[in-house]
Amino acid sequence: MIRIFGTGLAALxxxxxxxxxxxCLSRWPEGESVVTPRSHCRTCGRTLTWWENIPVLSWxxxxxxxxxxxxxxxWRYPLVELLTGILFAVQAWDSLGLLFSPSxxxxxxxxxxxxxxxxxxxxxxxxxxxxxxxxxxxxxITFSGIALGFxxxxxxxxxxxxxxxxxxxxxxxxxxxxxxxxxxxxxxxxVIRWTYWLIRRREGIGLGDAKLMAMLGAWLGLSGxxxxxxxxxxxxxIFALILLGLPASRRGSENWSAARLPLxxxxxxxxxxxxxWGQSIIAAYxxxxxx
Numbered sequence: 432m433i434r435i436f437g438t439g440l441a442a443l444x445x446x447x448x449x450x451x452x453x454x455c456l457s458r459w460p461e462g463e464s465v466v467t468p469r470s471h472c473r474t475c476g477r478t479l480t481w482w483e484n485i486p487v488l489s490w491x492x493x494x495x496x497x498x499x500x501x502x503x504x505x506w507r508y509p510l511v512e513l514l515t516g517i518l519f520a521v522q523a524w525d526s527l528g529l530l531f532s533p534s535x536x537x538x539x540x541x542x543x544x545x546x547x548x549x550x551x552x553x554x555x556x557x558x559x560x561x562x563x564x565x566x567x568x569x570x571x572i573t574f575s576g577i578a579l580g581f582x583x584x585x586x587x588x589x590x591x592x593x594x595x596x597x598x599x600x601x602x603x604x605x606x607x608x609x610x611x612x613x614x615x616x617x618x619x620x621x622v623i624r625w626t627y628w629l630i631r632r633r634e635g636i637g638l639g640d641a642k643l644m645a646m647l648g649a650w651l652g653l654s655g656x657x658x659x660x661x662x663x664x665x666x667x668x669i670f671a672l673i674l675l676g677l678p679a680s681r682r683g684s685e686n687w688s689a690a691r692l693p694l695x696x697x698x699x700x701x702x703x704x705x706x707x708w709g710q711s712i713i714a715a716y717x718x719x720x721x722x
Contacts, residue, residue: 437527438520438524441519441520441549442516442517445517445520445549446487446513448515448519448553449486449514449556452557453512454470455557456511456557456561456564460565472499472502474500477497487516490504507560515556518549518552518556523545526542540587547579547583547587550579551579551650554572558643558695558699559700562639562695562696562699568640568643573643573646576646577613577646577649580649581606585609609652611653613648614648615648616644616647616648616660617644620636636694640694644698647698647701647705651702651709654709654713655705655706658701658705659704662697662700662704664697666697666701667692667697670692670697
């Protein structure tokens with residue numbers, strides 16, 4: 432019962448954080464404050480009432496349109512709120528399961544890990560949407576994510592109380608391993624970027640994607656980051672094939688090969704999948720490959 436209640440509470444909290452994220456996603460690209468003014472229609476400027484700010488439900492009640500000017504409200508609003516709510520709920524369910532498991536992990540460690548992962552998901556949703564809408568991966572998000580992920584994985588360690596009794600040498604080795612994961616994940620994108628430039632003499636992958644890979648390496652380790660990359664590239668290839676099959680009028684460009692794809696969005700999706708099911712996917716692959 433406690434696990435169900437806690438998961439429901441986390442879902443509501445996630446919906447609220449998703450609603451705030453929508454404000455950020457609308458205002459960050461314009462250089463506006465996320466605090467003032469109050470939430471308002473981006474077309475007519477009318478300040479929204481309290482019942483127009485209820486996550487997901489308000490969008491459904493309004494039929495996806497402003498009740499004053501009838502301007503269309505993007506599908507991004509309910510998607511971000513719902514996705515953030517689901518991710519928070521899944522993390523809470525897993526964390527509460529660990530808290531009440533026979534291993535009897537310290538509640539402080541489980542709580543810090545849960546809060547950290549929830550914030551990681553929040554950042555990934557933010558970056559995915561910013562890249563999809565604006566082809567923009569802000570440095571202040573990726574750099575903050577790298578620092579926080581490195582600190583969490585290095586000093587918090589795995590979900591094991593015995594970690595805190597480890598020697599300074601062991602923790603130092605862990606820090607070096609985490610740093611190498613960040614460096615290798617970053618280098619993967621930089622090598623591809625450099626190779627593409629040598630062949631085509633133009634930029635193929637932005638530096639923002641390299642910083643995002645570094646962030647994934649900091650949070651998920653090298654194996655998790657590589658899995659995120661593989662999933663991201665696979666999804667990006669599928670998207671490109673769909674784009675190729677559309678008429679030129681729907682694509683918005685006669686030259687489809689010159690279109691810029693939001694690789695960061697696909698990497699973020701890969702990061703979420705890797706964080707949730709990465710160990711199972713890697714174990715299944717190793718079993719299939721006989722390794």
